[in-house]
Amino acid sequence: MTSRRMFLLSGLAALAGSSALANAPAVSLRPVARRVSSLAAGSDGLKALLARAKLTGHAVCAVADVKTGQVLESSGGAEALPPASVAKALTALYALDVLGADHRFETRILATGGVAGGVVKGDLILAGGGDPMLNTDHLALLAKALKTAGVREVRGRFLVWEGALPAIRTIDPGQPDHVGYSPAVSGIALNFNRVHFEWKRASSGGWAITMDARTEKYRPEVATARMKIESRAVPVYTYADRGGVDQWTVASKALGKGGARWLPVRNPGAYAGDVFRTLARSNGIALPKARTAKSLPEAQLLAQHHSPPMDVMLKAMLKYSNNLMAEMIGMAATARRAGRPASLKASAAEMSRWAAGTYGMSGTKLVDHSGLGDASRMTPGDLTGALVAAYKAGHLKPLLKRFPMRDAKGRILKGHPIQVAAKTGTLNFVSGLGGFMTAADGTELAFAIFTADQKARARIPRAQRERPQGARSWNRRAKQLQQQLIERWGAVYGS
Template structure:
């Protein structure tokens, strides 16, 4: 069942309590009659919000809620207390969690440590690359650290080259139910590089393929040994993955390659990946390191030789919301849980800590997350929970400046830049799951907070794991879901903002 109160009725009623009796007794200066809102509004209003949802023709469930930002009053809801998978809309909650726990000016630090003295350019001990949870670390940053190591006077390392990635739990895949080859579900740890993705490129040379696996940026393209690819004569499966002697070993079907192309593949051993690339960068400066070895603890008394500090948290979160980067969400969420005083041993444990925080901070009693990115479809969030959090967050202007504009479209699907309603929101998309939550400003300047979740969890469960990248029917279902989201936004703009 839906609930519907017009903002004009509520605000008018509150205002009438404050108006002197003499003013109420005076005749109106102009004729009072309803404002004509046109045929489109009539179509949207027919049957209320439940009628609008029914006409969308979507399988599964659709829930929504909308509230006035200034008063905090809920204006309309349908199934708003029913939890559904939020998909990447969850990242809005993760951003709030990280901002409040870590602070907008927090920086993540990656360090080079010496476990031993440096004498006459020789480190007589181990060199340690220690991750500090930076989700934005890239090959350029490791190159700069290698140059800083040389600048610190180190020319030779007599001991081992150690990798410390245990500042955060080590997780093989954000969502193990995803296909092995999708770049949006990489491994997670306290040390990440290039969003834990490796660049795979292939070119047909005669009758054979030339392939590369590298850690490229715009400036560098170092080959890696930790991830290897073999082209196999077959049609399906397109990719296979195996952990072979500490190496990410991939195969790809030759029938799927064509003449050439490239894609990013996930890294399953992030610490070893970063160590592999750093060895290459150090060698370019004449510093030869042994193969990297991972350690669970940092040695006592290690000294800092060089360090790289990330940018501050706020722009990191803005990019996370803009590009919907799953690894960033997981790493900042885990870092926030560690700072919260609990040492989680998994994404689920950390997400549960975030859920407890959300209940205490925003009274989100119907929300239980299994990760920080929304990739896991077992997460549940209610529309009313999110709207309540959005209203409270707006008072401190915590989230809206980080959200990207959501463009409304015309009847032909084209972006309508002249649309009178302006939206800043976080989208969320999984196969047969679609979410949208954020803020909308109506034509008259009224600001509303809203959340819309649509999901067909039964149909999603029937998708084979190997087909989850592009399952049949998901694209058309998603189009209908997005059309419903715009219809609801336009309904609310007409009802409460004109």
């Protein structure tokens, strides 16, 4: 089991896009003795530090003692700002409470009409169970299991059922079409609902392109996502849904000598069915083109695949900040708690109600489970209170990623006396950090820091939201402030 978990996590690492973590603080971070000064203690010191950051927009924060729950200091603790991916920490708590640490998702191969002499008399169904970590290797194992069971022919239809969760075209409609971190969501997801696009210079002078569902072991080409090169400079990509096929075009002047990237899938069921059909064919089982199952009938179980347990998935989700995992896990928790949600926004509203009832987070109103939508709001006071409660229950801290302290040049300071386990959150002109810190003397604190320039973000055209002008430098300054606040709290409250 350990090797299987490691394989799944390494697969997530390869597929999950990297995101910027904390950058260098404005001053060298060194352990300092506790002292009282205008910059190191009291509310005046905190206000001065926030003012020196010279961030446009708003910066709010709160810090509390995890043992007593006492709020040690805050600035704008009741002011709600977009939490970005810090929201995933709350999603993790939601899933642990509603689904449990041992919960596993199940993907099944079913047959109607019975099986006799290796022949499926009715339909063969690929039934998604909400597993956000399903990949091509797992479908290959399911196809092999069919062959091992003696199945060689299907008389009826080949159906894909994705109705365990609502179908959503993109996590955040405000994102550019081509960004892999905002794919479609449904009850089935393959390779995080992303397709691999690769281009290489051909001997003819043009480019050779592939669209496939690759893992380290398999590279099945797909028919449900197609790419066409067009002679232009901009836009780099265009997208259209044509008869259930993701039809992309790419600008020839942007290709260079070669490269690759993961593009989002907008028709998850068709994509998974396309790939499974290819893998079944390689095992000698010919299937008709996949069709969507309107409902899930009574059927015979032929093969099944289980996801890793929930705690393993949540650790991966938080480490790699995978948006699709957060949305599927969050909606699965809502389905268990209140019935299948009608939409992503409805599911997030249910999680917000749960947070208010469980942790008193009355100022938190979310529109999704990943934090990708900038209409979500969370207060630092709300999050700090939830973190204190989670710490006492022993739930969240073991799942959080280590947040390294850095020097003035951005280099990680090995052996720094302050240890931090936290969830970062980054959108253009939005930066958040929430989690736990252990000071040099062992004092443990829970903290939340949110910064946002919503006016600057609102001015970004949709087509430029992947890398807008000015966002990188703003976010760098926001992350410098985060490290300075942690250093301050370690000095003031940790000795």
